[in-house]
Amino acid sequence: MNNAFLRKITACLLFILFSFISIIAQSFISYTIPSQNQLNVSRNSQIIVGFNESMLDSTLNNNSIIAHGTFSGRQFGEIYYDSSNNTITYSATEAFTSGEKVSITLTNDIKNALGEPLSPAFSFEFNIKSDTGFSTMTCEKYQSINGINSIEDMKVADLDLDGDFDLIFATSSTRKIITYINDTHANFAQFFEYDLEYNPICLSTGDYNNDGRIDVAVAETYNAIFLRASGNGQLHVYGSIEINLTGFLESCDFNNDGNIDAVGLEWDDSSNPQKRKVCYIKNLGNGNFEKIFSYEFIPDFTERLFYAGEVDFDNDGFIDLIISRIEKYQVLFLKNNGEGIFSLLTIKYFNSTPYSFALGDFNSDANIDIAFVTGESGWEGLKVYRNFGDAVFVYFDAFYLHSYSWDTYCTDFNNDGNVDLVASYGVGQRVGIYYGSGDLYFNSINQVWLNPSSNPYLISVADFDTDGDVDIAVLNDGTNGRKLYFLQNGPDISSVQGEEIKSFDYLLSQNYPNPFNPSTVISYQLSVIGFVTLKVYDILGREIATLVNEEKPAGEYEVEFNAANLPSGIYFYQIKAGNFVETEKMVLLK
Secondary structure, eight states, rough: HHHHHHHHHHHHHHHHHHHHHHHHHTTTTEEEEEEEEEEOOOOOOOEEESHHHOBOOOSSSTTTEEETTTTTEEEEEEEEETTTTTTEEEEEOOOOOOEEEEEEEETOBBBBBBBBBEEEEEEEEEEOOOOOOSSSSSEEEEETTTTSSSEEEEEEEEEETTSSSEEEEETTTTEEEEEEOOOOSEEEEEEEEEOOOSOOEEEHHHHHOOOOSOOOEEEEEEEEEEEEEOOOOOEEEEEEOOOOEEEHHHHHHHOOOOEEEEEEEEESSSSOOOOOEEEEEEEETTEEEEEEEEEOOOOTTOOOOOEEEEEETTOSOOOOOEEEEETTEEEEEEESSSSSOEEEEEEEOSSSSSEEEEEEESSSSSSEEEEEEETTEEEEEEEEEEOSTOOEEEEEEEEOSSSSSOEOOOOEESSSSSOEEEOTTTTSEEEEEEEEOOOOOEEEEEEOOOSSOEEEEEEEHHHHSSSSSEEEEEOOSSSSOOOOOOOEEEEEEEGGGGGGGGGGGOOOOOBBBBSSSSSSEEEEESSSSSSEEEEEEESOOEEEEEEEEEEEEEEEEEEEEEEETTSSEEEEEEEETTTTTEEEEEEEEO
Protein backbone atom coordinates (compact mmCIF):
# COMPACT_ATOMS: atom_id res chain seq x y z
CA MET A 1 0.00 0.00 0.00
CA ASN A 2 1.69 3.20 -1.15
CA ASN A 3 1.95 6.45 0.82
CA ALA A 4 -0.32 8.37 -1.55
CA PHE A 5 -3.14 5.87 -1.00
CA LEU A 6 -2.66 6.02 2.78
CA ARG A 7 -2.83 9.80 2.71
CA LYS A 8 -6.12 9.65 0.79
CA ILE A 9 -7.60 7.15 3.25
CA THR A 10 -6.45 9.23 6.21
CA ALA A 11 -7.93 12.41 4.69
CA CYS A 12 -11.26 10.68 4.11
CA LEU A 13 -11.40 9.36 7.68
CA LEU A 14 -10.54 12.81 9.07
CA PHE A 15 -13.26 14.41 6.93
CA ILE A 16 -15.85 11.90 8.16
CA LEU A 17 -14.73 12.40 11.77
CA PHE A 18 -14.83 16.18 11.44
CA SER A 19 -18.32 16.05 9.91
CA PHE A 20 -19.51 13.75 12.69
CA ILE A 21 -18.08 16.03 15.38
CA SER A 22 -19.77 19.03 13.73
CA ILE A 23 -23.14 17.29 13.73
CA ILE A 24 -22.79 16.30 17.39
CA ALA A 25 -21.55 19.74 18.40
CA GLN A 26 -24.48 21.49 16.77
CA SER A 27 -27.09 18.97 17.94
CA PHE A 28 -28.50 21.62 20.31
CA ILE A 29 -30.18 23.27 17.31
CA SER A 30 -32.98 21.41 15.54
CA TYR A 31 -34.32 24.10 13.20
CA THR A 32 -34.46 27.83 12.46
CA ILE A 33 -37.18 30.10 11.09
CA PRO A 34 -36.34 31.66 8.68
CA SER A 35 -34.32 28.76 7.36
CA GLN A 36 -30.75 29.04 6.10
CA ASN A 37 -30.52 31.27 2.99
CA GLN A 38 -34.28 31.81 2.86
CA LEU A 39 -35.48 34.47 0.43
CA ASN A 40 -38.14 37.14 0.74
CA VAL A 41 -38.37 37.33 4.51
CA SER A 42 -40.61 40.14 5.77
CA ARG A 43 -38.91 43.13 7.38
CA ASN A 44 -40.92 42.59 10.58
CA SER A 45 -40.64 38.79 10.75
CA GLN A 46 -39.98 37.11 14.06
CA ILE A 47 -36.99 34.78 14.26
CA ILE A 48 -37.45 31.37 15.85
CA VAL A 49 -34.79 28.84 16.86
CA GLY A 50 -35.72 25.35 18.03
CA PHE A 51 -33.45 23.39 20.38
CA ASN A 52 -33.28 19.65 20.95
CA GLU A 53 -33.11 19.97 24.72
CA SER A 54 -33.86 22.31 27.58
CA MET A 55 -31.77 25.47 27.60
CA LEU A 56 -30.56 27.73 30.39
CA ASP A 57 -32.95 30.66 30.05
CA SER A 58 -30.56 33.19 31.60
CA THR A 59 -28.04 32.67 28.76
CA LEU A 60 -30.53 33.56 26.01
CA ASN A 61 -30.17 37.31 25.56
CA ASN A 62 -28.88 40.05 23.24
CA ASN A 63 -25.30 39.28 24.26
CA SER A 64 -25.48 35.65 23.13
CA ILE A 65 -27.92 36.00 20.21
CA ILE A 66 -26.62 38.58 17.73
CA ALA A 67 -28.49 39.98 14.72
CA HIS A 68 -26.56 41.89 12.04
CA GLY A 69 -27.98 43.44 8.87
CA THR A 70 -25.75 44.37 5.96
CA PHE A 71 -27.58 47.72 5.76
CA SER A 72 -29.04 48.17 9.24
CA GLY A 73 -26.05 47.03 11.32
CA ARG A 74 -26.32 45.44 14.75
CA GLN A 75 -29.93 44.93 15.79
CA PHE A 76 -31.40 44.39 19.23
CA GLY A 77 -34.63 42.65 20.08
CA GLU A 78 -36.94 41.03 22.60
CA ILE A 79 -36.14 37.36 23.27
CA TYR A 80 -38.68 34.93 24.70
CA TYR A 81 -37.84 31.35 25.66
CA ASP A 82 -40.68 28.80 25.67
CA SER A 83 -39.55 25.94 27.89
CA SER A 84 -42.53 23.79 26.85
CA ASN A 85 -41.13 23.26 23.35
CA ASN A 86 -37.52 24.51 23.79
CA THR A 87 -37.79 27.42 21.34
CA ILE A 88 -36.76 31.04 21.43
CA THR A 89 -38.60 33.82 19.62
CA TYR A 90 -36.60 36.91 18.69
CA SER A 91 -38.48 40.10 17.79
CA ALA A 92 -36.24 42.88 16.48
CA THR A 93 -36.79 46.31 18.04
CA GLU A 94 -36.55 47.91 14.60
CA ALA A 95 -37.69 46.53 11.27
CA PHE A 96 -34.99 45.18 8.99
CA THR A 97 -34.26 46.97 5.70
CA SER A 98 -35.52 46.05 2.24
CA GLY A 99 -33.00 44.07 0.20
CA GLU A 100 -30.49 43.43 2.98
CA LYS A 101 -28.99 40.15 4.15
CA VAL A 102 -29.40 39.37 7.86
CA SER A 103 -27.09 37.12 9.85
CA ILE A 104 -28.19 35.59 13.16
CA THR A 105 -25.31 34.35 15.33
CA LEU A 106 -25.83 31.97 18.23
CA THR A 107 -22.64 32.32 20.25
CA ASN A 108 -21.17 29.75 22.63
CA ASP A 109 -22.34 31.89 25.55
CA ILE A 110 -25.61 29.99 25.09
CA LYS A 111 -25.83 27.00 27.47
CA ASN A 112 -28.17 24.10 27.99
CA ALA A 113 -29.84 23.27 31.29
CA LEU A 114 -26.72 21.34 32.36
CA GLY A 115 -24.53 24.39 31.84
CA GLU A 116 -22.85 23.01 28.71
CA PRO A 117 -22.05 25.69 26.09
CA LEU A 118 -23.19 25.64 22.48
CA SER A 119 -19.93 24.65 20.81
CA PRO A 120 -19.04 25.47 18.15
CA ALA A 121 -21.15 28.59 17.80
CA PHE A 122 -23.59 28.71 14.89
CA SER A 123 -24.96 31.28 12.44
CA PHE A 124 -27.57 31.36 9.70
CA GLU A 125 -28.46 33.96 7.07
CA PHE A 126 -31.59 35.06 5.24
CA ASN A 127 -32.66 37.84 2.87
CA ILE A 128 -35.19 40.60 3.53
CA LYS A 129 -37.74 41.20 0.80
CA SER A 130 -38.77 44.56 -0.60
CA ASP A 131 -42.18 46.07 0.07
CA THR A 132 -42.72 46.46 -3.66
CA GLY A 133 -40.84 46.20 -6.96
CA PHE A 134 -41.25 46.21 -10.75
CA SER A 135 -39.88 44.31 -13.73
CA THR A 136 -38.27 47.41 -15.18
CA MET A 137 -35.60 49.97 -14.32
CA THR A 138 -35.25 53.47 -15.69
CA CYS A 139 -32.29 55.82 -15.64
CA GLU A 140 -34.12 58.72 -14.02
CA LYS A 141 -31.24 61.12 -13.46
CA TYR A 142 -27.53 61.61 -13.03
CA GLN A 143 -25.24 64.05 -11.29
CA SER A 144 -21.63 65.03 -11.78
CA ILE A 145 -19.12 64.03 -9.10
CA ASN A 146 -16.71 66.88 -9.53
CA GLY A 147 -13.08 66.79 -8.47
CA ILE A 148 -12.94 63.05 -7.72
CA ASN A 149 -10.70 60.94 -9.92
CA SER A 150 -9.23 57.45 -9.59
CA ILE A 151 -12.10 56.08 -7.51
CA GLU A 152 -11.09 52.65 -6.24
CA ASP A 153 -14.34 51.56 -4.57
CA MET A 154 -17.89 52.62 -3.68
CA LYS A 155 -20.02 51.37 -0.79
CA VAL A 156 -23.45 52.08 0.74
CA ALA A 157 -24.44 52.91 4.34
CA ASP A 158 -26.93 55.09 6.20
CA LEU A 159 -24.27 57.35 7.69
CA ASP A 160 -26.57 60.04 9.09
CA LEU A 161 -29.27 57.66 10.42
CA ASP A 162 -32.12 59.33 8.56
CA GLY A 163 -33.50 56.17 6.99
CA ASP A 164 -31.99 56.50 3.52
CA PHE A 165 -28.71 55.26 2.06
CA ASP A 166 -25.62 57.35 1.52
CA LEU A 167 -22.50 56.63 -0.56
CA ILE A 168 -18.84 56.25 0.42
CA PHE A 169 -16.01 56.62 -2.10
CA ALA A 170 -12.33 55.72 -1.82
CA THR A 171 -10.15 57.82 -4.11
CA SER A 172 -6.44 57.24 -4.63
CA SER A 173 -5.88 60.51 -6.52
CA THR A 174 -6.36 62.51 -3.30
CA ARG A 175 -5.93 59.68 -0.74
CA LYS A 176 -9.32 60.29 0.82
CA ILE A 177 -12.52 58.64 1.94
CA ILE A 178 -15.36 60.89 0.77
CA THR A 179 -19.01 60.60 1.82
CA TYR A 180 -22.03 61.76 -0.18
CA ILE A 181 -25.24 62.20 1.81
CA ASN A 182 -28.65 61.30 0.34
CA ASP A 183 -31.64 63.67 0.69
CA THR A 184 -34.05 60.64 0.69
CA HIS A 185 -34.80 61.21 -3.02
CA ALA A 186 -31.50 59.86 -4.42
CA ASN A 187 -29.89 63.29 -4.69
CA PHE A 188 -26.39 63.11 -3.23
CA ALA A 189 -24.24 65.96 -1.89
CA GLN A 190 -20.61 65.75 -0.74
CA PHE A 191 -20.47 66.01 3.04
CA PHE A 192 -17.30 64.68 4.66
CA GLU A 193 -13.67 63.84 3.81
CA TYR A 194 -11.26 61.62 5.71
CA ASP A 195 -7.57 61.90 4.80
CA LEU A 196 -5.50 58.74 4.43
CA GLU A 197 -1.76 58.29 4.76
CA TYR A 198 -1.51 55.84 1.86
CA ASN A 199 -3.48 55.00 -1.28
CA PRO A 200 -6.78 53.18 -0.63
CA ILE A 201 -7.18 49.77 -2.26
CA CYS A 202 -10.78 48.89 -1.44
CA LEU A 203 -13.62 49.42 1.05
CA SER A 204 -15.83 47.25 3.20
CA THR A 205 -18.72 47.97 5.57
CA GLY A 206 -20.00 46.46 8.81
CA ASP A 207 -21.01 47.39 12.34
CA TYR A 208 -17.55 46.81 13.82
CA ASN A 209 -18.27 48.36 17.23
CA ASN A 210 -21.78 46.90 17.65
CA ASP A 211 -23.50 50.24 18.22
CA GLY A 212 -26.24 49.78 15.62
CA ARG A 213 -24.54 51.90 12.94
CA ILE A 214 -22.81 50.68 9.79
CA ASP A 215 -19.11 51.60 9.85
CA VAL A 216 -16.48 51.66 7.10
CA ALA A 217 -13.20 49.75 6.72
CA VAL A 218 -10.59 50.80 4.21
CA ALA A 219 -7.60 48.80 2.99
CA GLU A 220 -4.77 51.16 2.19
CA THR A 221 -1.28 50.20 1.08
CA TYR A 222 0.12 49.30 4.50
CA ASN A 223 -2.86 49.41 6.87
CA ALA A 224 -6.44 48.37 7.38
CA ILE A 225 -8.33 51.22 9.07
CA PHE A 226 -11.74 50.84 10.69
CA LEU A 227 -13.78 54.04 10.77
CA ARG A 228 -16.82 54.29 13.03
CA ALA A 229 -19.91 56.19 11.94
CA SER A 230 -20.82 58.97 14.35
CA GLY A 231 -24.46 59.13 13.24
CA ASN A 232 -24.24 62.61 11.73
CA GLY A 233 -22.50 61.57 8.51
CA GLN A 234 -18.93 61.82 9.78
CA LEU A 235 -16.36 59.03 10.21
CA HIS A 236 -13.80 58.67 13.00
CA VAL A 237 -11.01 56.15 13.63
CA TYR A 238 -12.13 53.11 15.63
CA GLY A 239 -9.09 50.89 15.13
CA SER A 240 -6.36 49.90 12.69
CA ILE A 241 -3.82 47.19 11.98
CA GLU A 242 -0.64 47.06 9.91
CA ILE A 243 -1.13 44.88 6.87
CA ASN A 244 -0.12 45.08 3.21
CA LEU A 245 -3.51 44.35 1.67
CA THR A 246 -4.24 43.83 -2.00
CA GLY A 247 -7.20 42.63 -3.99
CA PHE A 248 -10.16 42.64 -1.61
CA LEU A 249 -11.54 43.23 1.89
CA GLU A 250 -14.63 41.34 3.07
CA SER A 251 -16.47 41.84 6.37
CA CYS A 252 -18.50 39.32 8.36
CA ASP A 253 -18.56 37.55 11.73
CA PHE A 254 -16.25 34.74 10.66
CA ASN A 255 -15.82 33.14 14.12
CA ASN A 256 -19.40 33.54 15.42
CA ASP A 257 -18.46 35.54 18.50
CA GLY A 258 -20.82 38.44 17.77
CA ASN A 259 -18.17 40.84 16.42
CA ILE A 260 -17.86 41.75 12.73
CA ASP A 261 -14.39 40.71 11.48
CA ALA A 262 -12.68 41.16 8.13
CA VAL A 263 -10.76 39.02 5.67
CA GLY A 264 -8.27 40.38 3.16
CA LEU A 265 -5.48 39.25 0.89
CA GLU A 266 -2.00 40.28 2.00
CA TRP A 267 0.81 40.69 -0.48
CA ASP A 268 3.95 39.16 1.01
CA ASP A 269 6.95 40.43 -0.95
CA SER A 270 9.51 39.38 1.66
CA SER A 271 10.10 36.00 0.04
CA ASN A 272 10.95 34.75 -3.42
CA PRO A 273 8.64 33.82 -5.03
CA GLN A 274 6.18 36.34 -3.62
CA LYS A 275 3.00 35.06 -1.99
CA ARG A 276 -0.60 36.06 -1.46
CA LYS A 277 -1.83 35.26 2.04
CA VAL A 278 -5.46 35.11 3.06
CA CYS A 279 -5.45 37.06 6.30
CA TYR A 280 -8.24 36.83 8.88
CA ILE A 281 -8.52 40.17 10.71
CA LYS A 282 -10.14 39.20 14.00
CA ASN A 283 -12.21 41.82 15.80
CA LEU A 284 -11.27 41.65 19.49
CA GLY A 285 -13.64 44.48 20.47
CA ASN A 286 -12.87 47.97 21.83
CA GLY A 287 -11.10 48.93 18.61
CA ASN A 288 -8.51 46.14 18.75
CA PHE A 289 -7.84 43.79 15.84
CA GLU A 290 -5.54 40.80 15.32
CA LYS A 291 -4.37 39.38 11.99
CA ILE A 292 -4.16 35.63 11.55
CA PHE A 293 -2.81 34.01 8.38
CA SER A 294 -4.97 31.10 7.30
CA TYR A 295 -4.19 30.22 3.68
CA GLU A 296 -1.54 31.16 1.11
CA PHE A 297 -0.79 30.59 -2.56
CA ILE A 298 2.03 31.58 -4.90
CA PRO A 299 0.81 33.67 -7.84
CA ASP A 300 2.58 35.04 -10.82
CA PHE A 301 4.43 38.22 -9.97
CA THR A 302 1.99 40.30 -12.01
CA GLU A 303 -1.17 38.79 -10.53
CA ARG A 304 -2.92 41.62 -8.69
CA LEU A 305 -6.61 41.51 -9.62
CA PHE A 306 -9.04 39.51 -7.52
CA TYR A 307 -12.74 39.35 -6.64
CA ALA A 308 -14.01 37.85 -3.39
CA GLY A 309 -17.28 37.01 -1.66
CA GLU A 310 -18.34 35.61 1.69
CA VAL A 311 -21.16 33.13 2.20
CA ASP A 312 -21.88 29.83 3.97
CA PHE A 313 -21.71 27.69 0.82
CA ASP A 314 -21.80 24.33 2.66
CA ASN A 315 -24.51 25.24 5.23
CA ASP A 316 -22.46 24.27 8.29
CA GLY A 317 -23.08 27.52 10.18
CA PHE A 318 -19.71 29.11 9.33
CA ILE A 319 -19.12 31.83 6.73
CA ASP A 320 -16.79 30.67 3.97
CA LEU A 321 -14.78 32.56 1.34
CA ILE A 322 -14.71 32.56 -2.46
CA ILE A 323 -11.81 34.15 -4.38
CA SER A 324 -11.75 34.74 -8.13
CA ARG A 325 -8.20 34.84 -9.56
CA ILE A 326 -8.99 36.51 -12.84
CA GLU A 327 -5.46 36.32 -14.22
CA LYS A 328 -5.15 32.57 -13.50
CA TYR A 329 -8.61 31.58 -14.82
CA GLN A 330 -9.60 29.92 -11.56
CA VAL A 331 -11.82 30.35 -8.51
CA LEU A 332 -10.88 29.17 -5.02
CA PHE A 333 -13.50 27.89 -2.59
CA LEU A 334 -12.10 28.21 0.95
CA LYS A 335 -13.85 26.49 3.86
CA ASN A 336 -14.03 28.16 7.28
CA ASN A 337 -13.40 25.94 10.30
CA GLY A 338 -15.42 28.26 12.54
CA GLU A 339 -12.42 30.17 13.85
CA GLY A 340 -11.70 32.24 10.76
CA ILE A 341 -9.11 29.75 9.53
CA PHE A 342 -9.64 28.80 5.90
CA SER A 343 -8.59 25.69 3.99
CA LEU A 344 -8.92 24.95 0.29
CA LEU A 345 -12.03 22.92 -0.43
CA THR A 346 -11.95 22.98 -4.21
CA ILE A 347 -10.69 24.93 -7.24
CA LYS A 348 -12.89 25.61 -10.25
CA TYR A 349 -10.99 26.17 -13.50
CA PHE A 350 -12.23 28.29 -16.41
CA ASN A 351 -11.25 28.54 -20.05
CA SER A 352 -11.67 32.29 -19.80
CA THR A 353 -11.28 35.14 -17.35
CA PRO A 354 -13.61 34.97 -14.31
CA TYR A 355 -14.43 38.58 -13.45
CA SER A 356 -17.04 39.57 -10.88
CA PHE A 357 -19.62 37.14 -9.55
CA ALA A 358 -22.95 37.08 -7.71
CA LEU A 359 -23.96 34.74 -4.89
CA GLY A 360 -27.57 33.76 -4.20
CA ASP A 361 -30.01 30.91 -3.81
CA PHE A 362 -31.26 31.05 -7.40
CA ASN A 363 -33.62 28.05 -7.15
CA SER A 364 -34.78 28.29 -3.49
CA ASP A 365 -33.27 24.98 -2.37
CA ALA A 366 -31.37 26.58 0.58
CA ASN A 367 -28.02 26.18 -1.20
CA ILE A 368 -26.09 29.23 -2.40
CA ASP A 369 -25.54 29.17 -6.17
CA ILE A 370 -23.10 31.33 -8.10
CA ALA A 371 -23.02 33.26 -11.39
CA PHE A 372 -19.61 34.21 -12.83
CA VAL A 373 -18.91 36.90 -15.39
CA THR A 374 -16.41 35.44 -17.84
CA GLY A 375 -14.65 36.93 -20.82
CA GLU A 376 -13.68 34.98 -23.91
CA SER A 377 -12.70 36.11 -27.39
CA GLY A 378 -15.88 37.49 -28.92
CA TRP A 379 -18.11 36.42 -26.03
CA GLU A 380 -18.65 37.84 -22.55
CA GLY A 381 -21.42 36.59 -20.34
CA LEU A 382 -22.67 35.08 -17.11
CA LYS A 383 -22.17 31.40 -16.41
CA VAL A 384 -24.53 30.02 -13.78
CA TYR A 385 -23.48 27.17 -11.50
CA ARG A 386 -25.87 25.25 -9.27
CA ASN A 387 -24.82 24.26 -5.75
CA PHE A 388 -26.05 20.74 -5.03
CA GLY A 389 -24.91 21.03 -1.41
CA ASP A 390 -21.50 20.92 0.31
CA ALA A 391 -20.18 23.31 -2.36
CA VAL A 392 -20.60 20.86 -5.24
CA PHE A 393 -21.03 23.43 -8.03
CA VAL A 394 -22.18 22.16 -11.44
CA TYR A 395 -22.50 24.27 -14.61
CA PHE A 396 -26.15 24.97 -15.43
CA ASP A 397 -26.58 27.76 -17.98
CA ALA A 398 -24.97 30.82 -19.61
CA PHE A 399 -26.20 34.00 -21.25
CA TYR A 400 -24.58 36.76 -23.25
CA LEU A 401 -23.78 40.14 -21.62
CA HIS A 402 -22.49 42.14 -24.60
CA SER A 403 -19.45 43.09 -22.50
CA TYR A 404 -17.47 42.01 -19.45
CA SER A 405 -18.76 43.31 -16.12
CA TRP A 406 -16.74 45.00 -13.39
CA ASP A 407 -19.57 44.59 -10.90
CA THR A 408 -22.36 42.03 -10.43
CA TYR A 409 -25.02 41.77 -7.73
CA CYS A 410 -28.15 39.78 -7.07
CA THR A 411 -31.37 40.64 -5.26
CA ASP A 412 -35.11 40.42 -5.92
CA PHE A 413 -35.76 43.64 -7.84
CA ASN A 414 -39.35 42.88 -8.96
CA ASN A 415 -40.48 41.33 -5.66
CA ASP A 416 -41.70 38.07 -7.22
CA GLY A 417 -39.81 35.77 -4.86
CA ASN A 418 -36.99 34.95 -7.27
CA VAL A 419 -33.39 36.17 -7.26
CA ASP A 420 -32.50 38.60 -10.05
CA LEU A 421 -29.08 39.64 -11.37
CA VAL A 422 -27.64 43.02 -12.29
CA ALA A 423 -24.39 43.48 -14.20
CA SER A 424 -22.57 46.57 -15.43
CA TYR A 425 -21.38 46.37 -19.04
CA GLY A 426 -17.75 47.41 -18.88
CA VAL A 427 -17.71 49.03 -22.34
CA GLY A 428 -21.39 48.83 -23.17
CA GLN A 429 -22.68 52.15 -21.79
CA ARG A 430 -25.52 50.30 -20.07
CA VAL A 431 -26.55 48.11 -17.15
CA GLY A 432 -28.37 44.81 -17.58
CA ILE A 433 -30.99 43.44 -15.16
CA TYR A 434 -31.85 39.77 -15.58
CA TYR A 435 -34.98 38.54 -13.84
CA GLY A 436 -34.89 35.10 -12.23
CA SER A 437 -37.49 32.43 -12.87
CA GLY A 438 -36.84 30.37 -9.75
CA ASP A 439 -35.13 27.48 -11.55
CA LEU A 440 -31.69 29.04 -12.32
CA TYR A 441 -32.83 30.44 -15.67
CA PHE A 442 -32.82 34.22 -16.14
CA ASN A 443 -35.00 36.05 -18.63
CA SER A 444 -36.99 39.28 -19.16
CA ILE A 445 -33.81 41.25 -19.75
CA ASN A 446 -34.02 44.96 -18.94
CA GLN A 447 -31.12 46.92 -20.45
CA VAL A 448 -30.79 50.46 -19.12
CA TRP A 449 -28.65 52.84 -21.14
CA LEU A 450 -26.72 55.54 -19.32
CA ASN A 451 -27.61 58.98 -20.63
CA PRO A 452 -25.45 60.92 -21.29
CA SER A 453 -23.51 57.98 -22.69
CA SER A 454 -20.81 56.59 -20.48
CA ASN A 455 -19.41 53.22 -19.43
CA PRO A 456 -20.56 51.88 -16.03
CA TYR A 457 -17.85 50.97 -13.55
CA LEU A 458 -19.13 50.36 -10.00
CA ILE A 459 -22.71 49.59 -8.96
CA SER A 460 -24.47 49.45 -5.59
CA VAL A 461 -28.02 48.35 -4.78
CA ALA A 462 -30.29 49.72 -2.03
CA ASP A 463 -33.59 51.56 -1.60
CA PHE A 464 -32.05 54.94 -2.39
CA ASP A 465 -35.32 56.86 -2.84
CA THR A 466 -37.05 55.32 0.23
CA ASP A 467 -40.09 54.03 -1.68
CA GLY A 468 -39.85 50.42 -0.50
CA ASP A 469 -38.08 48.79 -3.46
CA VAL A 470 -34.43 48.25 -4.42
CA ASP A 471 -32.76 50.71 -6.80
CA ILE A 472 -29.29 50.88 -8.39
CA ALA A 473 -26.57 53.52 -8.11
CA VAL A 474 -24.03 53.43 -10.95
CA LEU A 475 -20.65 55.16 -11.01
CA ASN A 476 -19.14 55.57 -14.46
CA ASP A 477 -15.52 54.94 -15.43
CA GLY A 478 -14.76 58.63 -15.86
CA THR A 479 -15.64 58.75 -19.57
CA ASN A 480 -17.06 62.23 -20.31
CA GLY A 481 -16.39 63.21 -16.72
CA ARG A 482 -17.09 61.41 -13.44
CA LYS A 483 -20.84 60.86 -13.05
CA LEU A 484 -23.22 59.08 -10.68
CA TYR A 485 -26.39 57.64 -12.26
CA PHE A 486 -29.58 56.72 -10.42
CA LEU A 487 -31.54 53.76 -11.82
CA GLN A 488 -35.03 53.86 -10.36
CA ASN A 489 -36.99 50.70 -9.74
CA GLY A 490 -40.23 51.11 -11.68
CA PRO A 491 -41.45 52.72 -14.89
CA ASP A 492 -40.72 56.25 -16.04
CA ILE A 493 -43.84 57.99 -14.75
CA SER A 494 -43.73 60.61 -17.48
CA SER A 495 -44.33 57.90 -20.10
CA VAL A 496 -47.36 56.35 -18.34
CA GLN A 497 -50.68 57.45 -19.77
CA GLY A 498 -54.36 57.36 -18.82
CA GLU A 499 -55.61 54.84 -16.30
CA GLU A 500 -52.16 53.25 -15.91
CA ILE A 501 -50.95 56.17 -13.84
CA LYS A 502 -53.21 55.07 -10.99
CA SER A 503 -50.76 52.25 -10.24
CA PHE A 504 -47.66 54.47 -10.01
CA ASP A 505 -47.91 58.03 -8.94
CA TYR A 506 -48.70 57.85 -5.30
CA LEU A 507 -45.85 58.97 -3.08
CA LEU A 508 -45.22 58.90 0.68
CA SER A 509 -42.15 60.86 1.74
CA GLN A 510 -39.86 60.46 4.73
CA ASN A 511 -40.98 62.64 7.63
CA TYR A 512 -38.96 65.77 8.39
CA PRO A 513 -37.19 66.25 10.66
CA ASN A 514 -36.23 62.71 11.59
CA PRO A 515 -35.38 62.07 14.41
CA PHE A 516 -37.87 64.61 15.79
CA ASN A 517 -39.04 66.16 19.08
CA PRO A 518 -41.92 66.57 19.61
CA SER A 519 -43.45 67.19 16.17
CA THR A 520 -42.66 66.29 12.58
CA VAL A 521 -44.19 66.81 9.13
CA ILE A 522 -45.29 63.96 6.86
CA SER A 523 -45.75 64.68 3.14
CA TYR A 524 -47.64 62.62 0.58
CA GLN A 525 -48.75 62.96 -3.03
CA LEU A 526 -51.87 61.71 -4.85
CA SER A 527 -52.22 61.45 -8.62
CA VAL A 528 -56.00 60.88 -8.59
CA ILE A 529 -58.92 61.54 -6.28
CA GLY A 530 -59.51 58.81 -3.72
CA PHE A 531 -60.09 57.85 -0.10
CA VAL A 532 -56.90 58.13 1.98
CA THR A 533 -55.95 56.93 5.46
CA LEU A 534 -52.70 57.88 7.17
CA LYS A 535 -52.07 56.26 10.55
CA VAL A 536 -49.25 56.03 13.08
CA TYR A 537 -48.26 52.80 14.88
CA ASP A 538 -45.82 51.92 17.65
CA ILE A 539 -43.11 49.24 17.48
CA LEU A 540 -45.64 46.56 18.54
CA GLY A 541 -48.04 47.45 15.76
CA ARG A 542 -50.57 49.24 17.98
CA GLU A 543 -52.37 52.17 16.38
CA ILE A 544 -51.31 55.48 17.97
CA ALA A 545 -52.99 58.12 15.85
CA THR A 546 -55.09 58.65 12.71
CA LEU A 547 -53.82 61.68 10.80
CA VAL A 548 -55.94 61.38 7.65
CA ASN A 549 -59.18 59.46 7.06
CA GLU A 550 -61.12 61.06 4.20
CA GLU A 551 -61.43 61.44 0.44
CA LYS A 552 -58.79 63.71 -1.09
CA PRO A 553 -58.40 65.20 -4.58
CA ALA A 554 -55.14 64.78 -6.51
CA GLY A 555 -52.35 66.95 -5.17
CA GLU A 556 -49.50 67.29 -2.68
CA TYR A 557 -50.22 67.32 1.07
CA GLU A 558 -48.47 67.86 4.39
CA VAL A 559 -49.70 66.81 7.81
CA GLU A 560 -48.12 67.46 11.20
CA PHE A 561 -47.74 64.72 13.80
CA ASN A 562 -47.25 65.87 17.40
CA ALA A 563 -45.84 63.26 19.78
CA ALA A 564 -45.54 65.40 22.89
CA ASN A 565 -47.39 62.79 24.96
CA LEU A 566 -45.48 59.77 23.63
CA PRO A 567 -42.21 58.24 24.88
CA SER A 568 -39.02 58.17 22.81
CA GLY A 569 -38.77 55.26 20.41
CA ILE A 570 -39.41 53.89 16.92
CA TYR A 571 -42.77 54.59 15.29
CA PHE A 572 -44.22 53.75 11.88
CA TYR A 573 -46.64 55.71 9.68
CA GLN A 574 -48.67 54.05 6.94
CA ILE A 575 -50.70 55.43 4.05
CA LYS A 576 -53.45 53.56 2.21
CA ALA A 577 -54.89 54.99 -1.03
CA GLY A 578 -56.65 52.69 -3.46
CA ASN A 579 -54.35 49.68 -3.90
CA PHE A 580 -51.34 51.67 -2.73
CA VAL A 581 -49.98 50.85 0.75
CA GLU A 582 -46.69 52.31 1.99
CA THR A 583 -45.05 52.34 5.42
CA GLU A 584 -42.16 54.46 6.69
CA LYS A 585 -40.20 54.51 9.96
CA MET A 586 -39.58 57.56 12.16
CA VAL A 587 -37.69 58.12 15.40
CA LEU A 588 -38.95 60.18 18.35
CA LEU A 589 -35.95 61.31 20.38
CA LYS A 590 -36.64 63.37 23.51
